[in-house]
Amino acid sequence: MLDIRWRAFWLFFSLLLISLIIWAFENFTLALGIFTLGTLAYLASHLYWLYRLSEWYKKPDLASIPAGSGTWEDIFATIYHEQRRHNRSQSQLSSVLDRFQHAASALPDAVVLLDARDIIEWCNPSAEKLLGLALKSDSGQPINYLMRHTEFIEYLQLKDYADPIKLISWRDPSVTLELQLVPFGDNQKLLIGRDVSQLEKLEHMRRDFIANVSHELRTPLTVVGGFLETLMDMEGAVPESTRGYFGMMQEQTGRMRRLIEDLLTLSQLESGQNIPPDTEIDVNSLLNMVMHEAQSLSNGKHHITLEADASLGLTGAAEELHSAFGNLVSNAVRYTPEGGEIHMVWKMRGTDAAFSVHDSGIGIEQKHIDRLTERFYRVDRSRSRETGGTGLGLSIIKHILTRHQARLEIESELGNGSTFSAVFPKSRLTRKTPALANNQ
Structure with missing residues (x-):
């Protein structure tokens, strides 16, 4: 299709050439009149087809599209093909939408x-x-x-x-x-x-079952543990030949009691009952308590350090957060070989704040990290039994952090240690004045 600008150029060039010839053989007035009439006829033609186009666009029906003449014939042909393509696309979209709505309705x-x-x-x-x-x-x-x-x-x-x-x-x-x-x-x-009503009922039944069974087992295990401890302390009550067996029974009884306590804690967190009220927490004091507990658990076998922003506080349940922070640190102590380092940090991270525990322990393969917060999931079962883990610690931590609109981030590399971070949103943070922070 010839460009409309070239069509106009050749038309005016031809009209001008004819006018010049008439001027040369006749007179200027006649030449100018013919040039003017030709130009007006050209403009009138365009105005006519513009009018026809505007009228057609009011009711754009392909069957009634004007045929046009000259340049407008090409323009109307292009509009016809584009409109057909648009109608096909619209028809296809309508068909897809109808199928989607029909499928979604089912x-x-x-x-x-x-x-x-x-x-x-x-x-x-x-x-x-x-x-x-x-x-x-x-x-x-x-x-x-x-x-x-x-x-x-x-x-x-x-x-x-x-x-x-x-x-x-x-x-x-x-x-x-x-x-x-x-x-x-x-x-x-x-x-x-x-x-999800039925699923919620089943989940509620599961939680109740675990809570009830754990509660019922706690008393007999306490009695058995008490008797074992008494027998071990009584001189001559346990023969030396069987004292090792009694020690194993006492150890496994303690492990069962820790497991039951963790199950009861997790069940309470999942049920959402007896949620403690939020209070302003002095995180600096809380972390000092966690530090002392970690040193006691380590018994001098690790180098443990704490770096904390004393002016940075939290709102939440102090007992729950103490449990979460303590679990993160105790895990680091249990899975870090003797002589290793454990570094705790509490500071701002962008608009959030994070409590991070970095250790120089055995590390974790990447394939295990996404499953670490599952109940009873263990990377190394034999290692977990040796360290006294129940497989519920990280599940408890995750639930506590979720209750505080926080998240657990895990970074680890096998053989190069791990970093576990509890990240809290800005809405949970408080700030002390420098004077108050220094006094504490």
């Missing part, structure tokens, strides 16, 4: 499509049933106007959708819902919800 889970402003664009029948939405009346409404549960609104505003949230249905208190937002496209989101 899902047992609730699916809600939200735009960048969290306005409902579409939802499936399961969402109408589980979340109490109605597609016809609620389409175009902000989701937070219709789902006013406090936890959901906080989750929506937080913009951290890595993990789902669980909440009691506002329509039926016997139903527990799991909701997760999945960002996609241009700031759009999918809200996916499911009824």
